[in-house]
Amino acid sequence: MPKAAQKTDTRIQKKNQSAILAAGLVVFSQFGFRGSTLDQVADEAGLSKPNLLYYFRSKDAIYTALLAKLLENWLEPLRKIDPEGDPVEELLGYAKRKLAMSQNFPRESRLFANEIIQGAPRIGDVLSGELRELVDEIAVIINGWIAAGRINTVDPHHLIFSIWAQTQHYADFDVQVRAILGKTDPFDGAEHHLETMLRRMLTSTT
Amino acid sequence: MPKAAQKTDTRIQKKNQSAILAAGLVVFSQFGFRGSTLDQVADEAGLSKPNLLYYFRSKDAIYTALLAKLLENWLEPLRKIDPEGDPVEELLGYAKRKLAMSQNFPRESRLFANEIIQGAPRIGDVLSGELRELVDEIAVIINGWIAAGRINTVDPHHLIFSIWAQTQHYADFDVQVRAILGKTDPFDGAEHHLETMLRRMLTSTT
DNA sequence: CTTGCCTTTGACCAGTTGGTCAAAATTTTA
DNA sequence: TAAAATTTTGACCAACTGGTCAAAGGCAAG
CATH class of the missing domain: 1.10.357.10 (Tetracycline Repressor, domain 2)
Known part of the structure; x- marks a missing residue:
């Protein structure tokens, strides 16, 4: 599991995390937080929904990471x-x-x-x-x-x-x-x- | 049923329709269409959800009426x-x-x-x-x-x-x-x- | 007060939602 | 290459979604 405590990001992690953030940007910027669904973000990122949640704790975590950046x-x-x-x-x-x-x-x-x-x-x-x-x-x-x-x-x-x-x-x-x-x-x-x-x-x- | 074909709006109809539109404005303006729920609008209007749908065909109908106005x-x-x-x-x-x-x-x-x-x-x-x-x-x-x-x-x-x-x-x-x-x-x-x-x-x- | 219409409601439904989990597949490491 | 670690997935869940419906409750006119 990729945790906060973890020191190194594997290349797969870096790739997928940025794919998810990119997808989240597309979806959230159009529909807002409440109007967007994890399935939309997953589709846009080309990943399955459980796979999304392997990299980010929750929908909120994706959105918050995006906002912080x-x-x-x-x-x-x-x-x-x-x-x-x-x-x-x-x-x-x-x-x-x-x-x-x-x-x-x-x-x-x-x-x-x-x-x-x-x-x-x-x-x-x-x-x-x-x-x-x-x-x-x-x-x-x-x-x-x-x-x-x-x-x-x-x-x-x-x-x-x-x-x-x-x-x-x-x-x-x-x-x-x-x-x-x-x-x-x-x-x-x-x-x-x-x-x-x-x-x-x-x-x-x- | 209050239909489009109907000629006269009763007192109650006028009151509730405008209450619903007012509530819809509050909710939709904050969360957008997809981010809002009928329950929220119903709560804000002080009506039950089925009662809302007695006056407006659908969530979309409320929103559309609001936009048109x-x-x-x-x-x-x-x-x-x-x-x-x-x-x-x-x-x-x-x-x-x-x-x-x-x-x-x-x-x-x-x-x-x-x-x-x-x-x-x-x-x-x-x-x-x-x-x-x-x-x-x-x-x-x-x-x-x-x-x-x-x-x-x-x-x-x-x-x-x-x-x-x-x-x-x-x-x-x-x-x-x-x-x-x-x-x-x-x-x-x-x-x-x-x-x-x-x-x-x-x-x-x- | 009672008949007929308008209004309101509780129970319900099928589809969607965010999220979990154990197991399977894959990649990395030794 | 085999073991260990990481990544991916299908099946699943409880809560919520927009919407339906028959029955009950209120209201006004005769």
Whole structure:
């Protein structure tokens, strides 16, 4: 049995564990935790249901592992904002990184969205703990830039929400966006629009 | 039996039908269609499960009725944009109306979000039909305003996505927003931020 | 108050759910 | 290659799922 106490992962374990997580991502991101079944995940992974449960204690364990892995990558781009850099380029860079994540990892975005919409029962403490602290730090940096007259006055928290909302929208509401744009690729226009909006927001002299 | 063919709804029917829809909204908006159970809806409505099914043919029928009702209200604010009005005030008014909907009807917003994230299996045709046409009409109006030099150049479709994303974010990601803001009411700052952002976007002279 | 309709319910059903287990199959190790 | 360890599976289970149905309970009009 592959237990937590175990030191080495065999190659079969590594292969199957990542196959299960990949399958779980596909299924959970579409139907949410409660709307997904182990059979769906097993099918997607190409394994039998008991075999799944040989690698993960329970449905919940798969989902939790997925969420934990996701949260690392989720917070990382925020940390890359450099207080010493150029304010506009730093914020623009952050927005572009988030947009790229929506483009390249839409399922991760939807998994996260599902979890939050359903009340964030498993990551509520991360939100009000680690995430909040991180956002508050960035808010201090932004306020510093504002005080120094390097960007326009703006509420830092709501600015961050703006960036999150606009970038994640293209992953989470992908179906709607594509239904409206037709054959046009959403991400073609999205990056330019986002850049325009942020530049005008931060540096306009109306 | 209350059938479609029936002409008059009794008092009791009206009361229970709306109680069921209200309960369905609470449950479905939190767990999505597949993640919700009839027992949950029945409990929330204060009725027995067979009693639910006396008023609605199936779980699907409750959900579909809810979605249909929602879609009316959802498209309405867009229609109120007046081509003859002041461009900035029209777009600002639209954004404020959407933000107010997030504040006053967050569950409706989350129900819609759940449906879209899960691939919009029941309203895909509305999105690529009615909604798309409506958005395209507004896009023509906005392009007219741009051509007349009354607002800055901007991609109309992405501008609309921006407004949707930023306003719905406060309903759909309510838990996250509140976790980060603490005791501060999100909607206090949100409206001001949205107005600032849109005004700078549309009228800045950088 | 009683007849006829509307409403509610308890018992029930077949299919699905997350999860267990011992045994079989396979891979690794010595 | 044989023993030991790991991996896979089929059979199974109790709880839950959406949904049915006949019978009982309530309600309004005559």
